Amino acid sequence: MTTALTLAAVLATATLLALGWNRTRAISRSALVVTSLLSVVAAVAVQVNRLTEAYPTETQAASTTSDPDGSRMLTVMVTGPASGLTLPMYVYLPAAYRSGSARFPVIEALHGYPGTPLTWLRKLNVQSYLDHEITAGRMAPTVVLFPYQTPERLLDTECTNLRAGPRAETFLTVDVPAFARAHYRVRPDRAAWGLTGYSAGAFCAINLVLRHPRQYAAAASLSGYAEPGIDVGDGSQNTTNNSGWRLRHLPQPAVGLWLGWAGDDKQSAADSRRLAAECHRPVSLTTAVVAHGGHSSAVWRQMEAPAFDWLSAHLARPLS
Amino acid sequence: MTLTGVPLILLTASATAAAGAAVGWVWPRGGRLQPFTRVAGVLVVEALVVLTAGLVVNRHEQFYPSWQALQGDTGTATVADRRHAGLLDDRVRSDRLTWRPQGLAAWRLARPPTVTLPPDYRERPGVAFPVVLAFAGPGGPGAPPRRTPEAVTVTIAPTAGTTAAALSSLPDRLSHDLRVTTAGWDVVGRQPLAAAFVTGQPAGAAVLDQPVTALPPALTAPLRLPPAGTPS
Numbered sequence: 192m193t194t195a196l197t198l199a200a201v202l203a204t205a206t207l208l209a210l211g212w213n214r215t216r217a218i219s220r221s222a223l224v225v226t227s228l229l230s231v232v233a234a235v236a237v238q239v240n241r242l243t244e245a246y247p248t249e250t251q252a253a254s255t256t257s258d259p260d261g262s263r264m265l266t267v268m269v270t271g272p273a274s275g276l277t278l279p280m281y282v283y284l285p286a287a288y289r290s291g292s293a294r295f296p297v298i299e300a301l302h303g304y305p306g307t308p309l310t311w312l313r314k315l316n317v318q319s320y321l322d323h324e325i326t327a328g329r330m331a332p333t334v335v336l337f338p339y340q341t342p343e344r345l346l347d348t349e350c351t352n353l354r355a356g357p358r359a360e361t362f363l364t365v366d367v368p369a370f371a372r373a374h375y376r377v378r379p380d381r382a383a384w385g386l387t388g389y390s391a392g393a394f395c396a397i398n399l400v401l402r403h404p405r406q407y408a409a410a411a412s413l414s415g416y417a418e419p420g421i422d423v424g425d426g427s428q429n430t431t432n433n434s435g436w437r438l439r440h441l442p443q444p445a446v447g448l449w450l451g452w453a454g455d456d457k458q459s460a461a462d463s464r465r466l467a468a469e470c471h472r473p474v475s476l477t478t479a480v481v482a483h484g485g486h487s488s489a490v491w492r493q494m495e496a497p498a499f500d501w502l503s504a505h506l507a508r509p510l511s
Numbered sequence: 512m513t514l515t516g517v518p519l520i521l522l523t524a525s526a527t528a529a530a531g532a533a534v535g536w537v538w539p540r541g542g543r544l545q546p547f548t549r550v551a552g553v554l555v556v557e558a559l560v561v562l563t564a565g566l567v568v569n570r571h572e573q574f575y576p577s578w579q580a581l582q583g584d585t586g587t588a589t590v591a592d593r594r595h596a597g598l599l600d601d602r603v604r605s606d607r608l609t610w611r612p613q614g615l616a617a618w619r620l621a622r623p624p625t626v627t628l629p630p631d632y633r634e635r636p637g638v639a640f641p642v643v644l645a646f647a648g649p650g651g652p653g654a655p656p657r658r659t660p661e662a663v664t665v666t667i668a669p670t671a672g673t674t675a676a677a678l679s680s681l682p683d684r685l686s687h688d689l690r691v692t693t694a695g696w697d698v699v700g701r702q703p704l705a706a707a708f709v710t711g712q713p714a715g716a717a718v719l720d721q722p723v724t725a726l727p728p729a730l731t732a733p734l735r736l737p738p739a740g741t742p743s
Contacts (some may be wrong), residue, residue: 194743200551200697201557202550209549212538231557235564324734328638366599421720447715451736454575475715477692479736482586486578489583493736497589500733505694505715508641508661508728 194241197234204230233361240427244313245305245344260284262325264318267337267374271366273359280367281308283318285325285332285507293335293480294376296383296506299367303390304347305419308337308402314488320496321500329496330503334377338367347421350395351432354415354424363395363401376464382408382507387498389413389491390459397434397466399447402445409505411449411498413491417462435462438469447505451494455483514578515570527559534692577682590732592732594637597689608632610665612684621668628687629661629729641692641726644681644708644717659723663691675707682716695727 203225211223224431239247266281275335288295300317302308310315317335324330341348348359368384371377378384384407386396393415400410417435419428448470452463461476470476479497484490514517528537534552541548547606568574572692575581610624643659647668665685667678675678698709707715718725 202554205553205557207544208553212549227553227557230560309587318553328731329733331730337718344687380722380725382721445718450739453575453579453580457573457576464739472714475713479741480587480739481736483577483579484583484585485580486572486574486588486742487580487583489580490585493585493589495588496732497736500730500735504692504727504730506735507725508725 194234194309197230197237199232200230201227202291221253228267230502235481239503241304241323242415243305243308244309245433247307247309258286258423262318262322263272263288264312267370269362269367269370269420271362271370272349272360273365273369276342276357276359276362277366278362280339280370281312281337283321283323283335283337284375285334287325287332288334288376291511292405292456293332293511295332295509296385296503297368297371297377298335298336298385298502298506299363300332300335301340301363301392301395301398302337302387303388303392305344306390307344308339308470310389310488311337314363314491315495317495320492321499324496324499324503329500331506331508333506334371335501336367336371336496338363340392345392349419349421349423349432350399351419351421351423351427356424360399360402364399364406368406374475378507379509380507381406382444383510384408385506386410387413387502389494390415390486393459396436397450398432399435400446400448401434401444402431404446407446407450408507409447409502411451411502412463413494413498414456414459414486415450415466416459417466424471430454435465435469438466438474443471443474445475446479447475447501449477449479449482449498449501451479451498452487452492453481453484456486459486468501475505492508514566514581515573515576516568520566520570523559523563523594527556527563530556530559531589542597551603561600566742573618586736587736590735590737592735594639594690596636597687597691599688600690602635602638603628606632612688614680614684614743618667618681619670619674621670621674624665624667627659627664627666628689629659629663632663632690635729636690638729639692639732640729642685642696643723643726644696644698646698646702646705646708648702659697662697662723662726662730663689669702673704675704675711677712678708682712692727692730694709695725697721697723697726 208223208227246418263284269280284341293458340350342357350359354356393412396410397412400407418433448462452460558699606628610626641662643662643664644668698717709719
């Protein structure tokens with residue numbers, strides 16, 4: 192609908208410009224030109240927003256199953272006392288959650304920048320992929336959390352605690368787990384918690400598992416980076432918030448890493464190869480490469496099922 | 512012509528300039544068709560400007576490095592493995608068996624290992640189960656064989672002659688004979704030999720004395736993508 196409206200505006204302003212040119216003076220002509228340009232900019236912005244889901248028009252998670260016995264995708268609001276952030280989150284509950292009293296392993300799935308978790312839900316069809324992998328027995332029933340990593344859509348936190356800015360890392364590693372433990376039947380132990388993400392969210396997943404190995408056992412990176420690419424404010428983007436630096440200079444923790452990238456995604460491929468080369472025992476490393484596809488949803492759609500399967504095999508099972 | 516190459520950008524930029532010049536030329540002309548030629552000209556110029564800007568941004572960010580990428584073609588197949596049956600799967604008659612694998616003598620154990628299977632091992636033929644490897648006390652009679660629900664439990668009784676290096680073939684032999692996972696084994700035992708066995712395994716393959724609740728789930732074979740270094 193928005194797309195149609197913006198395209199109609201482009202057509203309308205072009206028509207106004209063409210028909211009004213001979214009937215107006217210079218200042219009005221300038222206004223027509225500016226209006227026409229603005230309509231084009233608006234149309235482009237709407238399409239970019241469609242691609243990134245940075246400002247989604249609908250923030251409620253639409254559950255893709257009408258099966259009363261199937262999985263659910265819930266929309267919740269997480270109020271974080273530790274971080275001071277209050278942000279929405281989407282929660283995938285597997286079909287098995289509906290019955291019994293088992294406690295489930297948990298995966299935090301992080302989104303890219305610019306963007307929101309809705310990319311997982313819409314462009315990457317994550318609920319469908321999770322249902323399919325669990326039904327096929329390739330993945331254990333797992334609770335998957337889709338938190339926001341930034342309170343301001345155009346502020347890139349890379350899941351760090353920005354100096355004089357949002358405490359995204361605290362939100363994701365303290366508040367979100369506390370919320371999940373308080374509201375859902377999830378396993379509280381480290382062996383049952385993992386991370387994943389695409390693009391900036393992939394950097395987040397690797398950085399957070401390396402920074403919090405007592406909380407997370409494994410992480411899967413879909414087209415990630417070795418560095419945050421932002422100024423954290425304390426220089427830590429070059430040291431402790433830099434996965435490459437951590438792997439090179441600090442003792443490596445006993446965690447599992449799955450690094451996936453597209454061969455023609457130059458930056459992500461180079462960074463992922465660099466990270467892979469730095470990994471050594473006790474890090475357990477698995478790599479996955481798709482031939483081409485760039486830095487796009489098509490690549491992440493292809494990677495997500497293998498990444499979730501791998502994560503499940505490296506996390507503790509549901510506990511009755 | 513590549514999607515991120517300079518020639519394509521130059522081509523669209525030139526087309527934009529040419530279209531702009533053409534619109535400037537036809538603007539005062541066109542007769543009765545003037546409204547249509549103007550509108551069409553403006554739209555074409557706008558589309559070419561957006562296209563050129565998009566190509567420049569895409570070249571810089573490498574979102575879609577190729578025409579294939581733009582079409583969503585990754586050129587890679589996800590492989591759905593099949594879980595291979597263990598050599599002993601058709602001979603297993605009970606949940607407990609004495610395991611006599613090839614190369615057993617080299618391990619120099621006091622007696623052949625005892626394997627205890629989870630109750631549903633035979634009912635789930637496509638599934639690999641996690642493993643608990645229990646080291647019984649050396650020399651003596653040792654503890655009775657363990658049983659861990661949902662896991663294949665292997666109890667071995669090492670002797671003074673048993674070495675971690677010799678036992679390093681055990682995971683491969685077990686994977687050959689039974690359906691077991693290759694990661695997240697729980698190795699139970701207080702002897703230095705148990706710790707040395709864990710150290711000798713690939714990272715993530717085995718953990719010393721982890722809680723049984725930390726064992727991974729029993730799963731069918733995962734979907735896989737080619738690892739790095741594999742020719743596509």
